[in-house]
Amino acid sequence: MTQLANRGRGLPEVSPTSRSRFRWPERVGYAAAAVLFLYGAANVYWALGGGGFPFGAEDANPEYSAFEHTPASTLAPVLAALLLPSAAVALMMALPGRRRVPRNVLLGYTWCFVAVTLAAFADFRLLGNLAYALLLRFGAINWTVLNQFFLVLGVGLMAVTALAYQRRLRDACGSCGRTDGEPxxxxxxxxxxxxxxxxxxxxxxxxxxxxxxxxxxxxxxxxxxxxxxxxxxxxxxxxxxxxxxxxxxxxxxxxxxxxxxxxxxxxxxxxxxxxxxxxxxxxxxxxxxxxxxxxxxxxxxxxxxxxxxxxxxxxxxxxxxxxxxxxxxxxxxxxxxxxxxxxxxxxxxxxxxx
Incomplete structure (x- = not known):
């Protein structure tokens, strides 16, 4: 399809070997779904009483948390309820073809999820630990910080999935995002x-x-x-x-x-x-x-x-x-x-x- 489209526009054809290097728009959604599902499943485990929940009252430094006094029994189900549907949304955006769910619902949910999750569950310790690592100080890294990194990874993959989905909706190139009429x-x-x-x-x-x-x-x-x-x-x-x-x-x-x-x-x-x-x-x-x-x-x-x-x-x-x-x-x-x-x-x- 890419070769036919390029030929119609007078653009160079893409060889099968080259095409294999540009598959990330088609694959990132599956990666996002997998990461979000796994972390959602971990929160189900914590919601059922498993040990090691990293946020809220269980945070290593709860004074930085938006949920300083919230126990795992309350916060873990909330996170699971955020992450598991997000995995499904990422999968729907990744699958080819049309979805029954309106595109505005998928994209609106995605960007709300990204904003709320980053604002509520991530904090300055991510930046601080990166800076301390450059100064060869690693003692501040703890279980909460590691979980924040993993959560941000999942959210980032979700955002990139939405970007690839938006490009597909407007018939743009999945790799560069350009169309025939660029602003x-x-x-x-x-x-x-x-x-x-x-x-x-x-x-x-x-x-x-x-x-x-x-x-x-x-x-x-x-x-x-x-x-x-x-x-x-x-x-x-x-x-x-x-x-x-x-x-x-x-x-x-x-x-x-x-x-x-x-x-x-x-x-x-x-x-x-x-x-x-x-x-x-x-x-x-x-x-x-x-x-x-x-x-x-x-x-x-x-x-x-x-x-x-x-x-x-x-x-x-x-x-x-x-x-x-x-x-x-x-x-x-x-x-x-x-x-x-x-x-x-x-x-x-x-x-x-x-």
């Missing part, structure tokens, strides 16, 4: 313009956050009380905070590569790689992951503020207010990454559009 904003020149604006935001927000942590490490209690600063000083907390902030600042500087030439061609100081083309996925995959984790962390801080979990907010605003802007950082980084992808995607090897 102007996806053109490389347009993407370069709005991508630069997104990068500016994605650089400014983390530097505002980092400035507070650097100030604390330098002995300046910016945005916190003297008492809190002294308590953190005794535990050397501010030095670790400065280290994490520095990682964020370095990540912000790397974001500039999404609009600079060194993000497309390795610079000359990189011995063995200089002058070679930077593989787009080398930037797109980590940037997309970080954008997701940053957004999750920022939403958690906003949720905790709404729940009234922060004491002495007027005195210690520096501990929470900068993080509440992280969803803006995550959205800007995601937009900058999308612009980079649009600029560098070139001609599709599956459908021949470019």
């Amino acid at each position: 102007d904003w996806t053109a490389p020149e347009a993407a370069a313009r709005w991508g630069r604006k997104a990068v500016r935001i994605a650089v400014i927000v983390p530097f505002v956050y980092a400035s507070t942590r650097w100030a604390w490490a330098l002995g300046i209690p910016l945005g916190i009380s003297d008492k809190l600063w002294e308590e953190g000083k005794e535990d050397h907390l501010w030095y670790w905070g400065a280290g994490l902030a520095t990682l964020g600042a370095l990540g912000a500087l790397l974001t500039l590569g999404l609009v600079r030439r060194w993000g497309e061609v390795f610079p000359r100081w990189m011995v063995g790689l200089r002058g070679k083309r930077v593989p787009p996925l080398l930037a797109i995959v980590p940037a997309s992951l970080v954008a997701l984790l940053i957004t999750i962390a920022g939403v958690m801080y906003i949720r905790l503020e709404i729940q009234g979990k922060f004491d002495n907010q007027s005195e210690d605003w520096g501990t929470t207010v900068p993080e509440m802007f992280w969803p803006l950082w995550g959205a800007a980084l995601a937009a900058a990454t999308l612009a980079y992808h649009l600029r560098r995607r070139g001609r599709c090897k599956r459908c021949g559009r470019g």
Whole structure:
């Protein structure tokens, strides 16, 4: 079918060997269904009294949870009731042909499930553990964090399944998402313009956050009380905070590569790689992951503020207010990454559009 469609449009045909490399839109739904079903079954086990439930009152750090006092007997059935139908929805979106369930119901359910699950069950510990791993500190990883990673994996596969399903509905290429009439904003020149604006935001927000942590490490209690600063000083907390902030600042500087030439061609100081083309996925995959984790962390801080979990907010605003802007950082980084992808995607090897 792809060969006939391409021939009718005057586009290059795709060989059977090449087609085998572009099957992910057809397969990702089955992977999503399997992961969500398995995790849903695990929650059925926990709902029936099995040990090891990772969320709510059983959380290793329940103060971060949206369900701090909710027992497994209540929360596990809720999760099972979310995950098992989601597995069925993923399977329906993956199967070829028309479904009896309206497409808007499938897609509406999917995006609500993605938003609710990430906001309610994932938090900043995912980002924090990634940062600590880069600093070679692995002690903070616990059973709850591992389950959050697995849950985010399932949700991510569900989101990609919906993306592939939407492409199929509008007769777009499953691999690149393009149709014969692409909107102007996806053109490389347009993407370069709005991508630069997104990068500016994605650089400014983390530097505002980092400035507070650097100030604390330098002995300046910016945005916190003297008492809190002294308590953190005794535990050397501010030095670790400065280290994490520095990682964020370095990540912000790397974001500039999404609009600079060194993000497309390795610079000359990189011995063995200089002058070679930077593989787009080398930037797109980590940037997309970080954008997701940053957004999750920022939403958690906003949720905790709404729940009234922060004491002495007027005195210690520096501990929470900068993080509440992280969803803006995550959205800007995601937009900058999308612009980079649009600029560098070139001609599709599956459908021949470019």
